[in-house]
Amino acid sequence: MHMDISAVVMSVRVGADNGLVSGKLFPAKFLAQRLRPVYGQAVTMLFDYVRIRFPTLDIGHIIKDILQLNIQYMIHEDFGHYSYTEHYYIGDIFVYTSPDEEKGVLLELKGKGCRQFESYLLAQERSWYDFLMDALVDGGVMKRLDLAINDHTGMLDIPELTEKCRNEECVSVFRSFKSYASGELVKHEEQDKAGMGYTLYIGSLKSEVYFCVYEKSYEQYIKLGIPIEEAPIKNRFEIRLKNERAYYAVRDLLTYYDAERTAFSIINRYVRFVDKEADKKRSDWKLSVRWAWFIGENREPLKLTTKPEPYTLDRTLRWIQRQVDPTLKMLETITAKTGIDYLKEIRKSTKLTEKHYKIIEQQTTSTEDVILEKEN
Known part of the structure; x- marks a missing residue:
């Protein structure tokens, strides 16, 4: 059964003849109760990008002791990216090196690389927490970490969030946002920029923390031909962290082992979406129902999940x-x-x-x- 959350929101609107003010919404708790039987788990979270630099030129040590992979099955190339001169890879798991001691060894896992690495972690009986602890103990320096929150229900309406940004209903410490219509070229380096659907960037892409919210269902339709209404993930909210911000996020994850706490403490620190109230100060406007549910009001707890996928052709x-x-x-x-x-x-x-x-x-x-x- 497939249903857009906007239709459910509209279905719980009531008129004055029911004893409530026309146009008001039932509490988020009621809304969550209506939706849970339909959708089950509303949101899940995955690692979607990991980049770590190690202060060593011993690439064999990183592959053997940190990744715990057999280097003989990896392909070696005499070129690299990010000004590294060579690299080893298996599928989408890349390890770069160069003679420059300041550069050291760089590990890069993009989206598919994270999923493939999870298949190895599963076989190793390790978790992401175990791997990150091993990396930091070995002197690894976090360069980038993306946390992807998957919206399986359609609670995040990207055009609506964009309109709220334009209507000053986005309360944020960020000074900028950019939006792109479905099919419009996203004008910066994205793996899947041609197939991201409606996309909203909150914060500067040059800063150490910013958010990207986009229609994952559209991407799955473009890449895999999955009908939009049948896509298991409707929208994706990505927390993109670099350098020091990435390090503090990992430290928080390893301190509390609570992915929801880490992710939403970052989100709540930087942004909230509200509904305009003419008779109140902007700081007193209430959270929108959709946003309140997304950040945790009356929904199931969010845990760090994995989706192991072996390397394929x-x-x-x-x-x-x-x-x-x-x-x-x-x-x-x-x-x-x-x-x-x-x-x-x-x-x-x-x-x-x-x-x-x-x-x-x-x-x-x-x-x-x-x-x-x-x-x-």
């Missing part, structure tokens, strides 16, 4: 399906009609590189063989 297969397979089908059709087998001739001269053999090895090796047990 999905992106390569999608590329082949879109770009290569039509040409292959064309050649097969020509062969069927003329007997000339162009594909067979091409295949005779095709040679696999060392990288291709390494990918074959990665795809045919079990997770248990890729991981290492930490030595005491």
Whole structure:
């Protein structure tokens, strides 16, 4: 059963003939009770980006003792990013290094990298907390941490939040916000900027903390073809932290082991959405019902969750399906009609590189063989 929260909100509006002032809403507790049987868990939270710098040039130590992975299954490239000169990777787990001692070793896990690393953590019987503790004890310096809060119900209406920003109903220490319509080019470095749907940035993208709220359902439709109404995640609220802010968030996580406390203490410190009340000062305006529920009023507690996903060739297969397979089908059709087998001739001269053999090895090796047990 699929239902947009706005329809539910409208359904609980009552008129004056029911003894209440027209246009008012039932309490958030009532709203939550109406929605919980429909949606179950309203929000979940994941790590969506992790970048840590280690003050060492011993990349083998980081891969073996911190990631606890077998380096022989990783691909080595003689180039890097962020001015690093080389890197090792398996799937979307990247470890960069260079001869420059000040740069050290850099670990980068983007969204898919986090999900893949969770499959290794699961096999290692470790948690994110265990990994982060190991990283910090080893001298790791947090460079970036993204906490993604997934809205499974549609409680976050991005256009509505944008309008509240324009209508001074966003009370924030941030001085700026930017919004983009669905399908509009997001004008900065985003992995999926073409498919993020309605997007709202709260805070400066150059600061050490800012928020990005976007329609995850639209992204899933563009990338995977999942109908928007069937998407398991409607919206995503990302807390993006850099440098010192990322470090303090990790320290808080490791102190309290309470992801909800960490995430919403950051959100509540920087922003709240309210409903305008003409007869009151702006500081006294009440929280909007949607926002109150999102930050925790009468909803289920939020815990840090994982979604382990093994490394797959999905992106390569999608590329082949879109770009290569039509040409292959064309050649097969020509062969069927003329007997000339162009594909067979091409295949005779095709040679696999060392990288291709390494990918074959990665795809045919079990997770248990890729991981290492930490030595005491």
